[in-house]
Amino acid sequence: MRKQTNHLYEEVTIAGFGGQGIILVGKLLAQAAMKAGKEVTFMPSYGAEVRGGASNCMVVISDQLIPSPVVSNPQCVIAMSKAALAKFEKSVKKGGTLIINSSQIDVQPKVDDSVEIVKVPIDEIAVGLGNAKVANMVALGAYLQKRGVFSPEEAAESLPDVLAERYHVIIPLNKKAMQKGAQFVKESVG
């Protein structure tokens, strides 16, 4: 007999290319989860990373001790680029969520039928805000809206912790980007 467990156990892989702020947004998610009193681990891809090369990170959020920060089948993958999608689309757990940056990805993901695909024109939304670099925040906003571990507003409170001080002037823009991402998901997916 298998005991029913309703613990929070959220694994997410965020993937894209170097320069997209993948690691930063993963840190932000982890920091916000820590502030929310959750158990959390953050594991970056490390080593031979360069701008333009592949970059990804894994975040696990739970209310129990986390056994492994390395995730093979996450409940959610955020794919910021075509290459990232190709690498991680098959890893999404059955019944999980795949968020894709439709500004860069024009192919249909190869995933199990049970996986919900959420297409968000992440880059376009960021450019619309006047700064393509906040695409990562748009993606996080979309993710939080979809998976609902906590609100974009709660996550935004951790921005000063993860952003270097010289970027603190653009915290409002980052917050707005998160809201826009969340709003897009709310309106288009429901």
Next chain:
Amino acid sequence: MCGNEAMAEAAIQAGLDAYFGYPITPQNEVTAYMSQRMSEEKRVFVQSESELAAINMVFGAAATGKRTMTSSSSPGISLMQEGISYLAAAELPCVIVNVMRGGPGLGNIAPSQGDYFQSVKGGGHGDYHCIVFGPSSVQEFADIMPLAFDLADKYRIPAIILADGILGQMMEPVVIPTNSKLNTHKLKLPKKDWALTGADGRKQNIVRSLWLAEGAVEQHNYDLQAKYRQIEKNETRCEQSDVDDADIIIVAYGICARIARRAAQQAREQGIKVGCIRPITLWPFPSEQISKAADKSPIFLVVEMSCGQMVEDVRLAVAGKTPVVFWGRPGGGIPTVEKILEKIEQLTIKPKK
């Protein structure tokens, strides 16, 4: 904070006087962190020209009685083995952190536990041991630093922290162990009256690892062994969970132990009685605890990120009383909860319907 940074800060809080190191992935964060923090603290930081230089700088600093450490990853630690043997012979306290990566050779930069033999069985030449710790969380990676420095000082022995690429790179919430009463704390340890601090007004101290007189090295070895027996008696540390009624006991250390623990919990939910033994010190090895657990004849499953190294020590401890099975992944492969669960199920006789 990532594990590397948390450990580095904990070392500083533990009263580290001098850090010497040469960068290598996956522990570059240590050198980077130390370069900034050690100068802030007005303590010694040297990025050496090689790992050989680093370990010999550690030798020099340790000989003066200062708290000193180096850190590296597998290929760099291999280069340090000569120095570690000399440190062991000269009985100099220091801490060496190995954030293991895939080997042999330059291997890769992925996490691994392939340096177990090297760390617990010697590594360099001669009959010696270092105290070896295998932390399994960022918190423990940090918590172990003050203990490692204290035990190194207490027994005049090098202490090795055997971490891996995951522990070094991952971030999780951590509380840095601070030691505000450092000086009073240090007083509990024996005085370093052997240190080279200038012989003005006292008898000359000599730190060396060469004794040519007949029988001198033999006697030195006996003295070292007596010290090692003391350490085995006093300092063996391990964590046991759900062992008493277990049909299967998983033995794993470091990051593997966390993964194994979850697999054990899930097996329990399915009605399979699985327990875990996690050695915290890899040398001295918790042989007694494992031997005692073996009396109840569970099957032992050893899980490592290698082709099977610690499993040999488990077999020695079990001494044929009960089967010892191994499963692991070398060269950067990371065991998953699902795979360990599958192994557990294979070892279980299913009740007849």
